[in-house]
Amino acid sequence: MPSYRDYVASRSRMNPCLTTLVKHLDRESGSGYSAVVLDYPQKGGPRVERLGAAAAACISQFLRTPATIHGRILFVENIQPRTIGLLGESLDIDPVFFANHISTHFEDIEKAQPPPYLSLFPSRIVENNHLHIHCQRVIDLGSADEFSGSAYAFRTNSNVPRNVRLLPPLSGRQLGLARTCCSVLLKRFNNSWICLIIVDPPPEILVEIPNSEQPGTILGVGLHGGFEDFARPMPFSTYKTTGCNAWKKNSMMDSLLHYFRSNPPGFTPSQPSILSLGYYPMRIGLAEWMLYANLMSRYVKYYEYALHDVRGQLDGNDIADLQRWRRRSKQSLDKLALLNSFIDHWVHGEAEQQLWDTVQKDILHVHSQLAYFGQSFDQMVLAATSIARMLDSRRSILDAANIKRLSHIALVFVPLSWVASLFSMSDVYAPGSGRFWVYFATALPVLLLVLLLSDLHSEGRHAMRVPPDGWFPPSARARAPPRELRPWHGHECPFPEEVSGRNGNLHTTCAASGTQPPELTRRDGHPLGYGAN
Numbered sequence: 001m002p003s004y005r006d007y008v009a010s011r012s013r014m015n016p017c018l019t020t021l022v023k024h025l026d027r028e029s030g031s032g033y034s035a036v037v038l039d040y041p042q043k044g045g046p047r048v049e050r051l052g053a054a055a056a057a058c059i060s061q062f063l064r065t066p067a068t069i070h071g072r073i074l075f076v077e078n079i080q081p082r083t084i085g086l087l088g089e090s091l092d093i094d095p096v097f098f099a100n101h102i103s104t105h106f107e108d109i110e111k112a113q114p115p116p117y118l119s120l121f122p123s124r125i126v127e128n129n130h131l132h133i134h135c136q137r138v139i140d141l142g143s144a145d146e147f148s149g150s151a152y153a154f155r156t157n158s159n160v161p162r163n164v165r166l167l168p169p170l171s172g173r174q175l176g177l178a179r180t181c182c183s184v185l186l187k188r189f190n191n192s193w194i195c196l197i198i199v200d201p202p203p204e205i206l207v208e209i210p211n212s213e214q215p216g217t218i219l220g221v222g223l224h225g226g227f228e229d230f231a232r233p234m235p236f237s238t239y240k241t242t243g244c245n246a247w248k249k250n251s252m253m254d255s256l257l258h259y260f261r262s263n264p265p266g267f268t269p270s271q272p273s274i275l276s277l278g279y280y281p282m283r284i285g286l287a288e289w290m291l292y293a294n295l296m297s298r299y300v301k302y303y304e305y306a307l308h309d310v311r312g313q314l315d316g317n318d319i320a321d322l323q324r325w326r327r328r329s330k331q332s333l334d335k336l337a338l339l340n341s342f343i344d345h346w347v348h349g350e351a352e353q354q355l356w357d358t359v360q361k362d363i364l365h366v367h368s369q370l371a372y373f374g375q376s377f378d379q380m381v382l383a384a385t386s387i388a389r390m391l392d393s394r395r396s397i398l399d400a401a402n403i404k405r406l407s408h409i410a411l412v413f414v415p416l417s418w419v420a421s422l423f424s425m426s427d428v429y430a431p432g433s434g435r436f437w438v439y440f441a442t443a444l445p446v447l448l449l450v451l452l453l454s455d456l457h458s459e460g461r462h463a464m465r466v467p468p469d470g471w472f473p474p475s476a477r478a479r480a481p482p483r484e485l486r487p488w489h490g491h492e493c494p495f496p497e498e499v500s501g502r503n504g505n506l507h508t509t510c511a512a513s514g515t516q517p518p519e520l521t522r523r524d525g526h527p528l529g530y531g532a533n
Helices: 004-014 016-025 053-057 059-063 081-091 095-102 122-126 236-242 252-259 279-308 316-349 353-425 437-465
Strands: 034-041 047-051 069-077 130-143 153-156 163-166 173-188 193-199 204-207 216-219 496-500 506-510
Touching: 004 016, 004 081, 004 095, 016 081, 016 095, 034 059, 034 252, 059 069, 059 081, 069 252, 081 095, 081 193, 095 130, 095 173, 122 316, 130 279, 130 316, 153 204, 173 252, 173 279, 193 252, 252 279, 279 316, 279 353, 316 353, 353 437
Parallel strands: 069 193
Antiparallel strands: 034 047, 034 069, 130 173, 153 163, 163 173, 173 193, 204 216, 496 506
C-alpha cells in the first residue's frame, strides 16, 4: 500500500519544490516532540491537555474529534519526520503545507529548488486553507568574546533545522538571527473541525567549542525578553487580586497557549475561520518583525559610522554584511506581502472587517519600515563599494611610488657595482689604497650617464602618450571641433578641459576654477547617497 512519502515523491515530479520534503521524510527522527490539545466542547469552556511522551507517540488517536466537542486545536512543537507522514496520511494534507514549514531557507538554485513560497504564485498559496508565518527572531547569545573567530552560519539543534546567522557585535553583545515558522491548517468535517498548528522549539544553537571534538549547544534567548505583548493590558484593580500571569515568551507554543485562553477576535467554536485561528500567530509574527525592524535601524547607524572611519573599520566583510542585509530585506518584504495577500483573499467572509483593516495597517507599517531601511542598506552598498575602489586605487598608487623608489635605488646601485667589479682585479684600487679615488672618478660619470638616459627614456614615453595641443589623428580631423578658450574671470583660462554635460554636448570649462562637477545621479534620477540622515 503506498505511503504518504510515496505520494509526496510522486507529487515532487510535478512540483519540484517538494523535493526538500521528500529528503526530510527520509531522515531519522531526532529528539522528541511536544503536543498539546485544546478542545472546544459544546458545553463549557475550552480545555487544555498537555500530552506526555507516550500519548504524543500515539497522536493519531487525537485526530478524531469526539461528538461532544465542536472542534480541536492540536499544537505540535519540534515535529518529527514520522509524525509528518502520520498527520499527512490521517488528515489528507497537501504536501505543500509541510514543505512550506520545513523549507525556510533559500539555497542556490543550481543546487536545490526554492521553497514553495518562492516557487509558486501567490494566488496559488493564498487560496489554500493553511497559513504560514515566517519571521526572523532576534536572539541574544551573550558576550561577543565567546564567539571571537567563530563561524558566521549555524543551525538549530531541532528536528527541522533552522538557519542561525551571527551579526556583527554591538556594544560587546553577540546578537543573532534565527529563522522560525508557525504553520496553521484548518480541516473541516461534517459536524466538527480540527486545526493543526506546528511551531518551532526555542532556538538551541549547535556551535563548535574550541579544543573539543563534540559540538555544544547554546540556548538563544530573545533580545530584551522577546517581542512586545500586543494584548489588552491588565488593569491595576485586577492585578491586585490575581497578580501577573507570566509565561515563557521564548517558546512559541507557550505564547500561543497563553493567548488562546481567550477566544481570538471573530472566532466561533462551531464554525471558525482560518483568519480567526491565525490571528494570534499573525500578531506574534508581526511583533517579531517590529523587533527585527528596530534591529535594522541600529545596524544602519552602525554602518554609517563604519563608513565615516574607512581606514580603521571598512573592509570586505562589511561590504558582504551590507549585501546580506539587502537580501534579507527583500525576502522579508516578500513574506509580509504574501501575508497581506492571504488576508485580502479570506477577509470577505469575516464579520469584523474593521479588525482586519487594523491588522493590515500594522502589516503596512512594518513593511514600510523594512523597505526604508532596506533602501538605506542598498545605498550603503553603493557607497561602500565606491570607497573600497578608491582605497584600492590609492593603494595601487602607493605601491607604484614604492616601486619607483626601488627602481631609483637599482639605477644607482647597478653602475656603481659594475665599476666596482672592474677594479676588483687589483688591490691598488681598494678602499684605503692610494688609487681609491680612481673608482669615484670613473663610477660617478657612468652613474650620471645612466640616470640621464633613464630620464630621456621616460620623457620620450610621456611625449608619445600625450599629443601636443591642437593635434588630432587623421581620422578625427574631419569631425573634431576646434578648441576654443572661453573667458574666465576676465581673462582666458590657462587650463581648458573638455567635459561632457548631461545633454551629451561638449563644452569647455576650467580645471582651476573650482567648479563642482555635475551631480551624480542614479538611473532613477535620485542623487547618489549612502545612508539615512
